[in-house]
């Protein structure tokens with residue numbers, strides 16, 4: 466018997482928003498970089514699997530992009546890095562966004578860490 470417990474992405478803002486033209490809707494907008502860590506635990510088997518990816522969320526339309534890991538890592542380390550169209554990729558399966566503030570949220574939380582409303 467396999468039971469998934471504690472699965473779900475944890476998302477954290479890693480730097481300042483950057484202004485650029487949104488590749489999704491074409492408006493001049495702000496991109497906020499995030500890092501997402503996924504945790505997978507199998508019941509009875511102490512397996513911890515960590516996946517890490519960088520994301521950028523557009524302030525205009527809420528579209529989520531996959532951010533180039535090189536750029537994401539640099540931003541996370543506080544190094545100067547520019548988010549632009551060439552290091553953003555459309556995400557096939559977007560993370561869960563808070564329906565109130567449209568920011569990515571940890572689905573294991575009951576309340577949005579950004580706006581405090583119930584998810």
Ligand SMILES: [Zn+2]
Pocket residue numbers: 487488489490491492494523525526527528
């Ligand atoms: Zn947009």
Ligand SMILES: [Zn+2]
Pocket residue numbers: 563564565566567568577578579580581582
């Ligand atoms: Zn929210």
